[in-house]
Amino acid sequence: MKIKELRNTASSTLGGAFDLKEYHDIVMQSVGPLDLLEDEVNAWIAGGGRSEILRRGMMVVRWLVLAQEND
Numbered sequence: 925m926k927i928k929e930l931r932n933t934a935s936s937t938l939g940g941a942f943d944l945k946e947y948h949d950i951v952m953q954s955v956g957p958l959d960l961l962e963d964e965v966n967a968w969i970a971g972g973g974r975s976e977i978l979r980r981g982m983m984v985v986r987w988l989v990l991a992q993e994n995d
Contacts, residue, residue: 930965941973
């Protein structure tokens, strides 16, 4: 399952900085298909597991998705 694969990747990459609750928040707040969730999780990992960075990035991604839908 993709969600479990993403969790394992995040956990192994972030090590002690991995926060399961924050990971679950990302999964539950995702608004798109699994490829969008993967982008969001990768952004969270790239930000060192800090969700405030991801939340800003997710707003941009959502805006881009909406812009594409309206074209």
